[in-house]
Amino acid sequence: MIRTLSTALVALALTLPAKAQDAPSPNRIVSDASAQEWVAIQPGDLLVMTLAPGQDGKPRTVVIQLMPEPFSQGWIANIRTLARAGWYDGISVNRVQDNYVVQWGDPNYDNPEAEGAAKTLPEGLNQVPESEYLVTRQRDELLKRTRLSDPYSEWSSFIDGWPVAVKQTTVHSMDYGAWPIHCYGMVGVGRNMSPDTGSGAELYTVIGHAPRHLDRNIALVGRVISGMEHLSSLPRGSGDLGFYTTEEADMRTPILSIRVASDLPAEEQPAFEYLSTEGETFARYAEARANRRDPFFIVPAGGADICNIPVPIRAIPGE
Amino acid sequence: MIRTLSTALVALALTLPAKAQDAPSPNRIVSDASAQEWVAIQPGDLLVMTLAPGQDGKPRTVVIQLMPEPFSQGWIANIRTLARAGWYDGISVNRVQDNYVVQWGDPNYDNPEAEGAAKTLPEGLNQVPESEYLVTRQRDELLKRTRLSDPYSEWSSFIDGWPVAVKQTTVHSMDYGAWPIHCYGMVGVGRNMSPDTGSGAELYTVIGHAPRHLDRNIALVGRVISGMEHLSSLPRGSGDLGFYTTEEADMRTPILSIRVASDLPAEEQPAFEYLSTEGETFARYAEARANRRDPFFIVPAGGADICNIPVPIRAIPGE
Numbered sequence: 001m002i003r004t005l006s007t008a009l010v011a012l013a014l015t016l017p018a019k020a021q022d023a024p025s026p027n028r029i030v031s032d033a034s035a036q037e038w039v040a041i042q043p044g045d046l047l048v049m050t051l052a053p054g055q056d057g058k059p060r061t062v063v064i065q066l067m068p069e070p071f072s073q074g075w076i077a078n079i080r081t082l083a084r085a086g087w088y089d090g091i092s093v094n095r096v097q098d099n100y101v102v103q104w105g106d107p108n109y110d111n112p113e114a115e116g117a118a119k120t121l122p123e124g125l126n127q128v129p130e131s132e133y134l135v136t137r138q139r140d141e142l143l144k145r146t147r148l149s150d151p152y153s154e155w156s157s158f159i160d161g162w163p164v165a166v167k168q169t170t171v172h173s174m175d176y177g178a179w180p181i182h183c184y185g186m187v188g189v190g191r192n193m194s195p196d197t198g199s200g201a202e203l204y205t206v207i208g209h210a211p212r213h214l215d216r217n218i219a220l221v222g223r224v225i226s227g228m229e230h231l232s233s234l235p236r237g238s239g240d241l242g243f244y245t246t247e248e249a250d251m252r253t254p255i256l257s258i259r260v261a262s263d264l265p266a267e268e269q270p271a272f273e274y275l276s277t278e279g280e281t282f283a284r285y286a287e288a289r290a291n292r293r294d295p296f297f298i299v300p301a302g303g304a305d306i307c308n309i310p311v312p313i314r315a316i317p318g319e
Numbered sequence: 320m321i322r323t324l325s326t327a328l329v330a331l332a333l334t335l336p337a338k339a340q341d342a343p344s345p346n347r348i349v350s351d352a353s354a355q356e357w358v359a360i361q362p363g364d365l366l367v368m369t370l371a372p373g374q375d376g377k378p379r380t381v382v383i384q385l386m387p388e389p390f391s392q393g394w395i396a397n398i399r400t401l402a403r404a405g406w407y408d409g410i411s412v413n414r415v416q417d418n419y420v421v422q423w424g425d426p427n428y429d430n431p432e433a434e435g436a437a438k439t440l441p442e443g444l445n446q447v448p449e450s451e452y453l454v455t456r457q458r459d460e461l462l463k464r465t466r467l468s469d470p471y472s473e474w475s476s477f478i479d480g481w482p483v484a485v486k487q488t489t490v491h492s493m494d495y496g497a498w499p500i501h502c503y504g505m506v507g508v509g510r511n512m513s514p515d516t517g518s519g520a521e522l523y524t525v526i527g528h529a530p531r532h533l534d535r536n537i538a539l540v541g542r543v544i545s546g547m548e549h550l551s552s553l554p555r556g557s558g559d560l561g562f563y564t565t566e567e568a569d570m571r572t573p574i575l576s577i578r579v580a581s582d583l584p585a586e587e588q589p590a591f592e593y594l595s596t597e598g599e600t601f602a603r604y605a606e607a608r609a610n611r612r613d614p615f616f617i618v619p620a621g622g623a624d625i626c627n628i629p630v631p632i633r634a635i636p637g638e
Contacts, residue, residue, distance in 0.1 A: 055374075098548045099503045130617055149470040151622040184418050184528045194617050209503045209528050209626045213611050216618040229417045229555040236548040292532050298449055298513050299535040303470040305624060307528045 416561025
């Protein structure tokens with residue numbers, strides 16, 4: 001079945017509620033989804049990042065979901081290696097640039113005001129080539145999915161719960177390149193000048209409008225799915241690129257640890273699930289995000305960009 | 320002269336620097352603009368919002384540029400009336416919703432946990448109709464400007480330094496509707512259910528990915544041009560829609576005053592200018608934002624959405 005936003009629109013126009021007040025909100029559509037449409041995220045694909053407690057003494061935990069195969073697996077293997085080596089323990093948030101990114105890592109690496117020697121990296125890290133910034137897919141497979149108009153590619157879509165952009169790789173081929181998108185909350189790998197693609201020791205997350213010019217220029221490896229507010233509300237750095245200056249060194253937030261959730265005791269493992277992006281409910285949710293008809297709204301937008309259709313993710317209640 | 324991003328692309332391809340390292344960054348293009356391409360913002364179009372000092376005791380000033388005619392003038396007249404009546408003095412930031420908005424106003428109005436009676440509004444406020452959410456323009460005039468592919472309209476563009484979306488109003492007309500866009504930092508008018516369009520007493524600014532579904536559903540009146548970090552880094556509220564709960568009442572940031580800059584003593588008036596969006600430099604800047612060729616980048620994006628092309632604004636150095 002070919003499912004596009006425009007065909008979804010036509011289908012829904014026939015069944016529009018008689019009164020606008022009856023139109024369900026996107027959140028309502030999601031909460032009405034059947035249990036089978038939710039996909040549990042494996043603990044091996046979750047990182048638990050523990051920041052030092054805030055000024056109010058409260059704990060600050062951030063949960064990151066890593067991307068599944070085939071995306072960015074070279075860097076993601078490195079991230080698991082770094083986490084299991086304890087390398088991340090004791091690093092800090094060194095850069096907070098408004099409407100751009102929060103970046104964490106070794107304050108003495110990739111920092112205009114580094115004061116000391118960089119930490120030694122563990123053995124066994126991959127050097128990942130730029131070619132892994134995208135994966136190749138057959139056109140027919142991609143056409144089956146929700147498609148959105150996109151200024152950065154032929155169209156944008158979702159694969160296994162992740163926002164991707166799509167473009168033909170060569171004129172005479174049915175091969176299409178698909179690459180992940182820098183939406184709010186996505187996590188990427190800091191790097192220096194090309195051909196360095198970064199190891200995974202420096203990571204950042206997007207805290208503003210999607211910086212899509214970074215797509216295919218930096219590796220995306222995951223997204224923050226819980227605790228985003230602990231990063232997005234940090235004070236901005238006043239140095240170049242939002243790094244904290246030497247005088248602001250005490251504004252760096254310490255990172256106590258980053259663990260792969262499957263390495264934690266079972267009772268400490270977070271449990272999350274996402275709404276399948278291949279199901280009927282997601283298609284209805286995406287259409288409702290593009291055409292809000294719930295009572296507050298006057299004019300439906302008639303479209304949406306992919307980063308304004310966040311994939312629904314929720315904690316699985318404890319048993 | 321018809322100027323579109325695609326024609327700009329063709330023109331620039333002929334003059335591409337021999338080495339990628341020579342390609343100027345967007346910021347460099349802007350800093351090389353001639354003085355004549357910068358437009359001074361009138362003090363009557365600037366609001367100075369003074370928040371209570373932060374925990375570090377430092378002052379927190381936010382400067383907002385109001386939109387020029389013909390956009391949203393009914394609400395903007397109200398905002399000047401409210402500022403001149405001192406109505407805003409002593410209100411607070413009551414709502415901080417991650418990846419969405421920071422909202423300020425009377426904590427006892429439009430707040431799910433209001434505890435007391437709402438403040439009385441001054442005389443002389445306009446009731447503004449929904450029809451003022453957009454303005455009408457002739458197609459020929461709009462075609463002269465930089466045009467961008469846009470999932471929410473026929474195309475997006477810039478008018479007098481502001482991002483707008485454009486769509487034909489009726490099939491058999493050359494009239495086009497143009498409306499301002501909810502990019503990061505834009506300021507809008509909180510409202511209740513339609514047909515209420517809000518008075519201007521409740522204002523918000525965007526602190527996340529552009530919530531474009533609000534375009535034509537809420538009035539936009541301006542943008543934060545300085546001090547955005549004082550709003551975007553505030554702690555998120557844990558109540559519905561990011562409002563601070565009753566238990567979090569002490570997290571509301573007090574607003575000491577909001578003044579129209581032209582009402583301040585000359586030496587206290589902020590002075591800002593923006594890069595004309597009708598000039599050659601802006602067209603080159605927009606093209607460079609869409610196709611980064613400065614040394615860090617590997618793959619130019621081949622496009623950009625309008626909120627990823629922020630209009631350059633800078634303080635005019637004191638004389």
